Amino acid sequence: MKTSHAFAAAAAITIFSGFWPANARPDSGQPTDSGVIPVTIVESEGRYTLFRGGEPYLIKGAGIPGWDVSRFAAHGGNSFRNWRDNRSPDGLKILDEAARHGLTVAMCIPVGRERHGFDYDDEEAVARQFEMARNEVLRYKDHPALLVWIIGNEPDLSHTNPKVFDAINDISEMIHELDGNHPTTTALTFSFNPEMISLVKDRMPDLDIISVQKYADVINVPRYIEEAGIDRPYFVTEWGPKGHWEVSKTSWGAPLEATSSEKAAHYLSNYQRAIAAHPDRIIGSYAFLWGQKQERTPTWYGMFLEDGSETETVDVMHYVWNGEWPDNRSPRIDAMTLGSNSSDQDVTLNAGSSYLAEVIAQDPDGDPLSYRWEVMRESGAQQEGGDSEEIPEVLHGLIEGAGGSVNVMAPAEAGAYRLFVYVHDGQGHAGHANIPFLVNETDSTSSGI
Numbered sequence: 378m379k380t381s382h383a384f385a386a387a388a389a390i391t392i393f394s395g396f397w398p399a400n401a402r403p404d405s406g407q408p409t410d411s412g413v414i415p416v417t418i419v420e421s422e423g424r425y426t427l428f429r430g431g432e433p434y435l436i437k438g439a440g441i442p443g444w445d446v447s448r449f450a451a452h453g454g455n456s457f458r459n460w461r462d463n464r465s466p467d468g469l470k471i472l473d474e475a476a477r478h479g480l481t482v483a484m485c486i487p488v489g490r491e492r493h494g495f496d497y498d499d500e501e502a503v504a505r506q507f508e509m510a511r512n513e514v515l516r517y518k519d520h521p522a523l524l525v526w527i528i529g530n531e532p533d534l535s536h537t538n539p540k541v542f543d544a545i546n547d548i549s550e551m552i553h554e555l556d557g558n559h560p561t562t563t564a565l566t567f568s569f570n571p572e573m574i575s576l577v578k579d580r581m582p583d584l585d586i587i588s589v590q591k592y593a594d595v596i597n598v599p600r601y602i603e604e605a606g607i608d609r610p611y612f613v614t615e616w617g618p619k620g621h622w623e624v625s626k627t628s629w630g631a632p633l634e635a636t637s638s639e640k641a642a643h644y645l646s647n648y649q650r651a652i653a654a655h656p657d658r659i660i661g662s663y664a665f666l667w668g669q670k671q672e673r674t675p676t677w678y679g680m681f682l683e684d685g686s687e688t689e690t691v692d693v694m695h696y697v698w699n700g701e702w703p704d705n706r707s708p709r710i711d712a713m714t715l716g717s718n719s720s721d722q723d724v725t726l727n728a729g730s731s732y733l734a735e736v737i738a739q740d741p742d743g744d745p746l747s748y749r750w751e752v753m754r755e756s757g758a759q760q761e762g763g764d765s766e767e768i769p770e771v772l773h774g775l776i777e778g779a780g781g782s783v784n785v786m787a788p789a790e791a792g793a794y795r796l797f798v799y800v801h802d803g804q805g806h807a808g809h810a811n812i813p814f815l816v817n818e819t820d821s822t823s824s825g826i
Contacts, residue, residue, distance in 0.1 A: 441668060617690075629815050726814055731787075753794065
C-alpha cells in the first residue's frame, strides 16, 4: 500500500507518509511485526496533526546532546532531538535509552556543511554521504522510539552551493523508499527571504516537514510561515533564549546575557505566543538546550548548570508540558550589580582596585540560598552555529567575602572579563547572572563606577 507524501492542497484530508506495508497502515494504531510504531501527518481543512501509532501525538520536546534523559521524562517531556557527529553516542544507544523512559527521538542524520569544508560539487563525496545516510536509515528505521528523521542540522547556514538541498532531497526520497513509517525534515536557520523560500520549495519538495530554528526571532515564525506560502507543516527544532547575536553589546563588543529568571520569562512568553498559539501549522517543537554547553558563556543556552543544577527554565518547561509548576521551584534572580552598576552600563574597572558586587535573589519555596561568585576572562570565540568553543579561563583569588554581597578585585591585567554569580537552593536548583566588565591599565577614576 502506498500513500503520497506530496502535499496536495485539493484533498480535504491528506496523509503524509511515504510507502506503507500492509501490516502498518497509518490508521491502524498498531506496531508492525518488527515493533516499529508508524508516524504520520494528517491534514484536515488546513490543520496538520502528527499521529503516532494511530493516535495524535503532542510533542513535548527539547534538544538533548547526550544528557540524562531520566530527568527529562520525570519533568513531562516525551520527545527529544539530537545532533550527531563523530563524538555522539551510537544511534541505537540513544534510541534504546529513549525507549527505556517511554520517549521518542527526532533522529539527526548528519550531512556535510560548506562552512566545515564539505564540497557539494564533489560527486564522490556526496555519494559517500548518501550511502552513509542509507546505512543509518537501515539500522534505525524499525526502532519503536524513532519519531522522525532530521536530515542535517542548519545546512543552510553560510551556504553558497544550493546543491546541498538537492542532496537532502535525495536522502529524503531514499528514506521514503526504505522506511514508510517516519516523516522527514531538515533543520534550517531559514532566513525566509525569497531566495531561501524558493530553494525550499523547488529543491526539497520531498520533505514532509519544514523545520526552523529561531531564538528571539521565533516570535515572528507564524507570520513568516504565512508569508512564505509553503504548504507543509512545521517543526521548531530549536528555540530558546535570545541568541548572543540578537542582544545589545558593551562598547568593547561583549554581548549582554539575560539572567536565568529573564530567560525563563522569555521561554514562557515565546512558547505561548509563537508555538502553542499556532497548532495548525507548527506541529512540534524542541526547546534548546536540555543540558549545558559553552557558547560565549557557560550559561547562555543551557537549562542546567555544569554541576547538573536545574534553572528556572526547567521549571517553565515543566509547566508547559504538565500544566502545573514543579513542587520545588528554582531561585529567582531580581538584580545584579558591580560597583553599583548593572550589566548594560559599560562597567569599567581599574586594575587592582576592589569593587562591591551584589545580587538580589529569592527562593519561591523559602529554601536557604548559597552563593558562588566567579571571574572569567571574556570569551573571544567567533564560532557560529553552535560549533565547539573552549571554556574561558577562571581567575582565582579575586573574590572576598560570601553571600549575596562580595568584594571583587579587578584583575591586574587590562582586558575584558565577566563576573558570574550562581545562587543555589540546596534542592538541586540554581539561578545565575553575569556582568561583563573591562579593566583599565590606569588608576584614573573608572567610568560607570
